[in-house]
Amino acid sequence: MVGNLKPGSKLYEWFNDRLGLDELVAFAQHKTVPVHKHSAWYYWGGISLFCFLVQLFTGVLLLIYYRPGPDAHESVRQITYDIHFGWLIRSVHNWSANGFLLSVFVHMFSVYFMKSYQKPREFGWWSGMALLMLGLLFGFSGYLLPMDDLAFFATKVGLEIPNSVPVVGPTIASLFRGGSEVGEQTVQRFFALHAVVLPLLYLPLLFVHLWLVQKHGMSLPPSEQEKPVAKLKTIPFFPNFLLKDLAMWLIAMNVIALMASLFPWQMGKAADPLAPAPPGIHPEWYFMSPFQLLKIMGNLMPGALGEGVGMGVFTLGLALWCLIPLYDTKSAGGKRARNATYFGLLALGLYIGTTIWGYVGL
Amino acid sequence: MSVELPMNPAESEDENDEKGLTRGSFVKVAIGGMCVGYAGIIGYPIYRYLNSPVEKSAAMAAVSEVALKDADKLPLGTAMMFRFGPHPSMLIHHKDGSWVALDAVCTHLACTVQYHPEEDAIVCACHGGRYDSKTGENVSGPPPKPLTKFVAKVSPGSVVVTRA
Numbered sequence A: 001m002v003g004n005l006k007p008g009s010k011l012y013e014w015f016n017d018r019l020g021l022d023e024l025v026a027f028a029q030h031k032t033v034p035v036h037k038h039s040a041w042y043y044w045g046g047i048s049l050f051c052f053l054v055q056l057f058t059g060v061l062l063l064i065y066y067r068p069g070p071d072a073h074e075s076v077r078q079i080t081y082d083i084h085f086g087w088l089i090r091s092v093h094n095w096s097a098n099g100f101l102l103s104v105f106v107h108m109f110s111v112y113f114m115k116s117y118q119k120p121r122e123f124g125w126w127s128g129m130a131l132l133m134l135g136l137l138f139g140f141s142g143y144l145l146p147m148d149d150l151a152f153f154a155t156k157v158g159l160e161i162p163n164s165v166p167v168v169g170p171t172i173a174s175l176f177r178g179g180s181e182v183g184e185q186t187v188q189r190f191f192a193l194h195a196v197v198l199p200l201l202y203l204p205l206l207f208v209h210l211w212l213v214q215k216h217g218m219s220l221p222p223s224e225q226e227k228p229v230a231k232l233k234t235i236p237f238f239p240n241f242l243l244k245d246l247a248m249w250l251i252a253m254n255v256i257a258l259m260a261s262l263f264p265w266q267m268g269k270a271a272d273p274l275a276p277a278p279p280g281i282h283p284e285w286y287f288m289s290p291f292q293l294l295k296i297m298g299n300l301m302p303g304a305l306g307e308g309v310g311m312g313v314f315t316l317g318l319a320l321w322c323l324i325p326l327y328d329t330k331s332a333g334g335k336r337a338r339n340a341t342y343f344g345l346l347a348l349g350l351y352i353g354t355t356i357w358g359y360v361g362l
Numbered sequence B: 001m002s003v004e005l006p007m008n009p010a011e012s013e014d015e016n017d018e019k020g021l022t023r024g025s026f027v028k029v030a031i032g033g034m035c036v037g038y039a040g041i042i043g044y045p046i047y048r049y050l051n052s053p054v055e056k057s058a059a060m061a062a063v064s065e066v067a068l069k070d071a072d073k074l075p076l077g078t079a080m081m082f083r084f085g086p087h088p089s090m091l092i093h094h095k096d097g098s099w100v101a102l103d104a105v106c107t108h109l110a111c112t113v114q115y116h117p118e119e120d121a122i123v124c125a126c127h128g129g130r131y132d133s134k135t136g137e138n139v140s141g142p143p144p145k146p147l148t149k150f151v152a153k154v155s156p157g158s159v160v161v162t163r164a
C-alpha cells in the first residue's frame, strides 16, 4: 500500500517516471504557511471549498431523482419521503449550502480585515467577489427548485429586485421567470442555471482563485508584516498544514452531518399561485440584510423612490467594497488604511445589524 | 489483551520492530479504521439511496397474482399486453376459445415479443425469434428457452393471472 510508495521503491519510480512525483514532493516540501495569532482565519477558504465539494457531490445525487418542470414538487416529495436516505442527501445539500455561504462570508471579512487584498492579490479579491456573487445566485436559484409555497413567494419577491431596475429591469426579470408569472418555466430555467450554467462559470473561476492563492502564497496580516523576518514563524504546508486543513474538513463534515440529521430540511405545501402568501415570509439569512435594507428604505420613502434609493445605496456599497484594493494600497497603517478598516467595520456592522433587525421584525 | 504504548515517541522509533504494536502503527491503524468507518457511514446511505428504485421493482416483481379487469371480453384470436409486476406480459384468447398467459420478454436478448394472429405465432422483431402461441415453446430463431407460461383463470368481469 502506501508503504510501497516511498521514494526509491520500484512502484514509486514507476509513477515518478510518468507523472513527475519528485517535482510535486519538492514543491510540497518548500511551501510553508505562516503561524501567528490570526492563523485561524486561514482555514475558512478551505472550509468553503469543502462545502462546495459536498454541494457538487450531493447535487449530482439529487439530480438522479429530481425532475424540474411540472413534477418538481412531487419529485422532491419523493426524494424526501420515499427514497431511502433521500431526506439525508437533501438535508445535507441544504445545510452544506448554508455552511458554504457562511464560511465564504467569514473568509471574505477575514481577508478584508487582514488586508490580504493588497498588491499583488487584487485579482484574488476580485475573483473571490465574483465567486461570492455566483454563490448567492446558486442559493437563489436552488431555493425555488422544490417549488413549495415558501420557495414560490421568495422567488416572486426576489425577482422584483431586478424588476425595479429602470428600463431593462422588467425584461431581465421576465427572462428569468420565462413569462410573467413564476411557474414551471421558471423552475426549468432556474434548474438549468443552478445545475449547469452556474457550475460551468464557477469551476474555472474557482481554479483561477485557487491558483492565485497558490501563486502568491498566504498573505500576512499587517501586524505580522511589521515584525522582523527572523521572528516570523511558519510550518510546512505538507503534511503539517494539510493535516490541520483536513481536520477542519472533518469537523465541517461532522457538523453538517449532525445538523442534517438532527434538523432535517423541511418541505412546504406545493406552490399554489392562488393561495395567499404564508405569514412571516422572509428570505434565507444571507439575503436578509438587503431585504431589510429595502424594507427600511421603503418605510422612510414610500413608493418606488424607497426601493430605488435602497437599491442605489446597496449597489454603491458593493462597488466600493469591490474597489477597495485600488483605494487602500499601502501596507503601512496610514490614514487610508484606517479608513478602509472603518469602512469594513461599517459594512460588517450593517450586514449583521440589518440581518438581526430583519429577524426580530418578522 | 494489554498493549504497551510507549509514551516517548523517540523511543518507539527504535522499538518499532520488536513490539507488535507501537505508537506509530497504532495511530496508523486507528486512522485507517476511522477512514473505513467514515467510508461505511457515507457509503451505506448513498448505496441505499441509489438502490431505492431497484428495491421497489424487485418488490413489484415478487407480485404473484394480477387481476385484469374486463379482460374476459377479449375477442377470439387476439392478444392483449399487461404488466405482471414490472414485467411486460401477454394474454392470448385463442380461436378455439382457450386462454394463454405468457411472459412477453424474449428469452434471447430481452426484447418484447408480439402476437401475430394471421400465423398464430409469437414473434420477436429483434432477431427473428419465434415461439409457439399455445405453449410458449421456442420454435425457431435464436431464443434458447421457452417463454414462461402463467395460469389464466377466466371469470365474468375479469381474468386472474397467477404464477404456475
Ligand code: FES
Binding pocket: B106, B107, B108, B109, B110, B111, B124, B125, B126, B127, B128, B129, B141, B142, B143
Ligand atoms: S431478442 Fe428476441 S430474438 Fe433476439
